Amino acid sequence: MRIKQWAAGLSVAILAVATASAGGPKYSFSIQNKAGQDSGKVTFTQTKKGVKVHIVLQNIPFGDHGVHIHQNAVCDAPDFKGAGGHFNPDGKHHGYKNPDGHHNGDMPANVTVGEDHKGEATFVLDSISLDPAAPNSIFANGGTALVVHEKADDEISDPAGNAGNRIACAVIKQ
Numbered sequence: 001m002r003i004k005q006w007a008a009g010l011s012v013a014i015l016a017v018a019t020a021s022a023g024g025p026k027y028s029f030s031i032q033n034k035a036g037q038d039s040g041k042v043t044f045t046q047t048k049k050g051v052k053v054h055i056v057l058q059n060i061p062f063g064d065h066g067v068h069i070h071q072n073a074v075c076d077a078p079d080f081k082g083a084g085g086h087f088n089p090d091g092k093h094h095g096y097k098n099p100d101g102h103h104n105g106d107m108p109a110n111v112t113v114g115e116d117h118k119g120e121a122t123f124v125l126d127s128i129s130l131d132p133a134a135p136n137s138i139f140a141n142g143g144t145a146l147v148v149h150e151k152a153d154d155e156i157s158d159p160a161g162n163a164g165n166r167i168a169c170a171v172i173k174q
Contacts, residue, residue: 025130031148031170033059034078039168042146044138050126051138055111057119057148057168064112065119066153066163069105069128073143075169083145083169085159089136090127095155104128104136105144110152132174143173 024046031040040057055067074082086094087105096108104127113119132139149163 027130027172027174029146029170029172031057031146031168032075032077033168034080036077039148042170042172044130044172046130047124050124051128051130052122052124053107054122055120055146057111057113059117060113060119060148060168061150062113062115062117064110064152065167066149066151067107067111067121068103068147068149068153068163069138069172070145070147071105073145073171073173075145075171077169080145080147080166080169083147083166087128087138087144089140094157094159095153097154097156102127106155107153109155111148138172139174143171145172146170 026043026045028041028043030038031042033039037059039059043054045052069087070083070085071087072082072084076082086103088103090104092101092103094103095106096102107123111119111121127136129137131137138144147166148168150167151164153163
């Protein structure tokens with residue numbers, strides 16, 4: 001299915017592809033930067049151990065980047081602030097290094113982008129669900145967004161790990 005979202009005068013095409021896999025449902029979404037350029041793809045696949053999140057980045061500056069699931073299915077360029085804060089239905093603190101627990105939308109590590117401006121990472125999260133009826137579903141309440149930040153996430157500072165500005169985004173909705 002193709003969904004078009006018009007934000008701040010910028011047309012952002014979102015491709016949501018649901019397919020069956022051996023592990024369960026699989027959904028893919030395109031990531032775009034503030035200029036509307038293709039910046040990669042994120043794929044969510046249900047597995048027995050949780051949701052596998054596979055992130056492929058391109059056209060992103062060299063270095064480590066914090067990547068998080070944010071609470072609103074909005075990617076409004078140029079700052080992507082409409083995506084809101086981190087997806088956090090469990091009401092925990094930020095970062096995997098936080099002794100009080102992490103946001104549902106936090107990733108356990110940064111995504112490293114090489115000198116070719118490409119990067120890739122795969123994580124399995126047991127803190128999110130693909131079941132729209134679950135309270136921790138990335139599809140509940142109209143969906144969420146995956147946001148790529150300009151800097152590395154320190155994995156502990158509230159509310160966002162000092163990861164800096166938002167530089168790319170993908171709307172996540174069924």
